[in-house]
Amino acid sequence: MQTRIKEFRAKLGLTQEDLAKRAGVRRETIVFLEKGKYNPSLKLAYRVAHELGTTIDDLFIFEESDLE
């Protein structure tokens, strides 16, 4: 899974710490989300997308291989 969290976060001038506080998670969780190493729940995905002013579809990029 790939994400565009870093890109959207940079556009808004937010640090990982800022986004983590807004989403109510630890900074490490944002780090792993950006690296695509953590699969978030639908609720967290929505919360992060909402804080970045975008949608889950725009933020998370799934490929066929990710679903296997």
Added chain:
Amino acid sequence: MQWKQVLPVTLGLLLVAAGIALPFAGIADEGPAPTALVSAGIAMLIVTMITTFRYRDEVQADERTKKIGAYGITYSWLFTLVLVFLLFWVDYLDLAALSLQGVLALLGFGMILSARAFQWYLFRKGDVA
């Protein structure tokens, strides 16, 4: 002070008090029990203070950390089950002389250490999948 801090602080104080009271009550005049209780109580108080002040403004647990915590304990439970079977065969085949205290201590430390080890590994990895 929040509920998350009240519980470990109360438990820590109780352990320290129990450790001090045991020799006076004549229950455990000798042996490591009073020292172990006081040490455990003080350790619990110190850890609670550190986590309270150091991570005051941070989220202490989110869905990722809770998930990793739960999986770490699950893997530890499975590890302990294997350990129990191993100890059974060690005893059955007379490979070593096992005392009840030794087995209980081994299982206790095995559970705690393996849970921390699995959680540490999963935290480094990022996710349980």
